[in-house]
Amino acid sequence: MRFSNRIWNKIAIFLLLAVLTSSCVTMGRVELEVLKPATSPLAIQMENIRLHNDFLKQNQKQKADFENLVKYDKFRIDSLMSVELVKVVGEEIKATELARVTEIDSLGKYTAPGRNALILKNVDIVSEVETEPIYVNSRGAYYAAVRVPYKIEWEILHQSEKKNVTYHDTVWAEGYRRSFDKLADLVRFNEVMKYIIRKTGVEFAHQVAPHWKLTNRVYYRSGNNDFQRAAYYMDNGAYDKAAEIWKQYSGSANRSLAGNAYLNLAVYAELKGDIEKAMDYAAKAAESKNKLALNYLNTLKNRQKEIKQLLEE
Known part of the structure; x- marks a missing residue:
């Protein structure tokens, strides 16, 4: 019996696939958390850590203090961010169960500790509208873009010695939505706030204290x-x-x-x-x-x- 070239080609491909399949090694992945040391020489002592919101303590204002509503809104955003930053740093440090956090003063109610502390000194978040909401026919939705420069300042106080850590960068917020009530909803401003918290709160905590990191391992x-x-x-x-x-x-x-x-x-x-x-x-x-x-x-x-x-x- 004589086979055509087409049939021989099919047989050759089948045999090649069989060889490749038989020699294929399949790997699996499994996630685990590993405890990592502080990522910078700014590491703090593990005992009696205090966190203090000095920004809010120094900027206690009432709505009546502002004639311009925009200025009040900015203070409100900065204040809310300051509270969240102090909280998240405290949570990250406590999560390892290695450090002893004795006080988390997120509202700036108490006097700043005198010897050992992580102190939030300043929060400055600015939102600058680059593109006013416009309707994009091709998307059937509204579009806007906002530029958000930010500056966050921390102070590490250890045995009365001070070290300052400053974060400053610019984030762009943009988005499409078929309808919206506020510009902040259209450009997903909440996601911008989460990003800033992660970069200036979570990563700051990882700089100064041990932390858990999610990683994975492979197996056969x-x-x-x-x-x-x-x-x-x-x-x-x-x-x-x-x-x-x-x-x-x-x-x-x-x-x-x-x-x-x-x-x-x-x-x-x-x-x-x-x-x-x-x-x-x-x-x-x-x-x-x-x-x-x-x-x-x-x-x-x-x-x-x-x-x-x-x-x-």
Whole structure:
């Protein structure tokens, strides 16, 4: 029987796909939170931390103090932002359960602490309309753009020594909506405020204190049917059941399969909080010249150094 070139081409493509599929390695990802040290030399002491809203204390005003409603609205925005910033910094620092936050004065009611504190000195947020609301026929919606320069100033007070941290930048707010009541709704001004809080509050807290960071680890899902079953357990949070399967293959005569099992067990150990055991498993996986395992082992070594640093602070 003679086959046409077209049929031979189809057979060749089928065989190529079969080879590629059989050699394909499928990786899985799992998220975990890791505790990171402060990101700058501005790190504060872990005991008796006080947070104080000096901006609001120095700018206590009533609506009657303003003849211009626009000025009052700006003060209101700055004031609300100052309260949220002090709160979010306090929450970020307390979340690690390593630092002792003794006071969060978000409303500026008390006298500023004299020796150790994080003090919000100034909040200056300006909104400048660049494009007044216009109707865009092609979108069937209104469009506007607002320029928002901002300046946030913090003071770190430690043993009466002061260090200042200033954030200043410009954010653009724009958007389309079929209808709107206020310009702030049209340009999604709330999203701008969230961005500024993250850049000048959350990131400031991470500069001066340890913090949790969400990251992910990769593991082997493929190898045989048992690895696929373990992957199902991982997807559903049954990590212990997945580990039981991988342990069965850690002593396999198939060096590659054993290395994959050891790397997966390293991920499992880190998820359980046992860094030493994770390093042990990763080292065994690296013996099979597994590049992924070598990189992971270095990651675990860095984590071990960071944990030691945190314990010494």
